[in-house]
Amino acid sequence: MKNFHALIVGGGGTGAAVAHDLALRGLRVTLVERGEVTSGTTGRHHGLLHSGARYAVNDQESAIECIEENLILRRIAPGSFEENDGLFVAVTEEDVEYSHAFIEGCAECGIPAQRLTAAEAFRLEPNLSAETILAVRIPDATMDAMRLPLRFFASAKSNGAEIKTYTEVVGITKRGNTVRGIRVMDHATAKHYEIGADIVVNATGPWSGQVAEMAGVDVPIRPSPGVMLALRGRLCNMVINRMTPSGDGDIIVPQRGLSVVGTSSWVVDNPDNLGLPKDHVQRMYDEGAKMIPRVLDAPFRAAWSAARPLIGERKADAESGRALSRTFKCFDHADEGVEGFVTITGGKATTLRGMAEATCDVVVEKLGLEAACRTRETQLLPFEAYYT
Template sequence: MTRSAARASRDAPHVLIVGGGGTGGALAHDLTLRGIRITLVERGEFTSGTTGRHHGLLHSGARYAVNDRESAIECIEENAILRSICPGSFEENDGLFVAITDEDMAYYDDFVEGCKACGIPIEELTPEEALRMEPLLNPELKAAVRVPDATMDAMRMPLRFFATAKHRGATLYNFMEVLDLVVDGGAVTGATVRDLVTGSEGDLHADLVVNATGPWSEKIARMAKVDVPISPSPGVMLALRGRLCNMVINRMHRSGDGDIVVPQRGLSVVGTSSWT
């Protein structure tokens, strides 16, 4: 093959990352900061998998503050980290959780308590205050809570990770498919790859291979005779032309389907629905 990376020497740790989405990009960024040599391969265009197919919400964690506090805490911590290390990548527009019915109001106290317990900053608003922020809300709303949600371009932020990793010496290959993993003495030491541009094939060797392929992790792991059961959850979102709101709008109840509107540039993304 014409595009290749040499075997790493003992004094130059080399990591091969399989998968060019958000996880692979962030890992490449982080490891190059630590002086580790990186090669990353992606079978398609960067971010063309699940990374490029989400609604672009930077979660505050509030959505999970009642039923899944561990996830909520992780969300708000990562929210703060990403704002710090990726300035300019987000529309810092905040979000509103809106109560419309008496059933929503019955959830209100648990929601506020959950956010406070998870360290999620909130601001309790009157209906009048919420309507001044978002005039297209239901005028019959009963209450609203402001949270530090934000929106992002699903591809722009990972591409910044790739750019910084490349600037620090990472080697990034798109349209490079992993055909098999190289296993030596029970350890994965590289991958056999095919360049989908030239058709050439060859081996890439590394001290460590990372499987960052998301829903395809099971397929890659099977090449090393490792069982990593994956149960992908498909979903549907509706993208409407025009912005119905400028903040992220959530229904104040247990997270479900069709209860959030995310403004995404010139669109409004309505969702989410998922099933297994």
């Protein structure tokens, strides 16, 4: 078998999982990242391992994907999660009304959901609002947003993948209409050089439009930031969600000694310039306090923005309908006449492994290889192995 060389651009969770998947399938893998690994969107999420319950009413495809990946990740990455489950809490009659569709939706998606009285919920979470009417327990968990992807990087490295940080793509080299590699700047040595590849995977999330443009293809990405607020102290043991359709400030995630309230949503042009709207930070306090009033007097630790990759419809998709999934998108740019270049974007931290599997299936098919995905059953190395 020819030892094909796959080059991945982007060192977030998605790139990490793609590197791990392709290395396990026996490809030669190089990943480049312009900064530190997980320095873009990945490291900044609130640390939720989704049960899928958040999507059980409005987006069941996402919900099913989440619960499947939730269970797989617990199996392949033991020790990475605080497995305290989550609650959806109803604090208004409107919330209670929604709980019926919610419980039904969870059942339809195979998400275990247990209805609790307010008294039962208070026993688990003494800080819940006195307005709490009922709660539903679901298998959310919390993770370290950086250290889970590090386990994918560590495992990829041990299978021969090369992870090049502080290596920024400055151009994409083509022969005719086929991508043959990339030109990079190594910021540690201030030197430019070229890396050749049989296929290039663009895994740069909100930056994927910029990278695609270098290859002359279209990825209609809009960076969509959200604000998060970290408070000192552990306000809850479990992930606390509001029993409403998705909205601003609808989740509080305990992260070891911190509690993170999230999130909001708007759209910007440049993923490197997000800003931090003051009214959004205030909304985290206001909405978070409806679930746990002590949000208002817990000491401030940090407020920050992180950009989701919000993706619109491409011309080529509108014609072919080829996007693999509504929950994340993998584009084979062959449909725009450019070979050797694939983009993966969208999705969420919980589904990184599944996104990688779908992308790598496309990659091996394009290379004419028969190599099945092995990440479902392969236990990941500890995160420290990335460094040592």
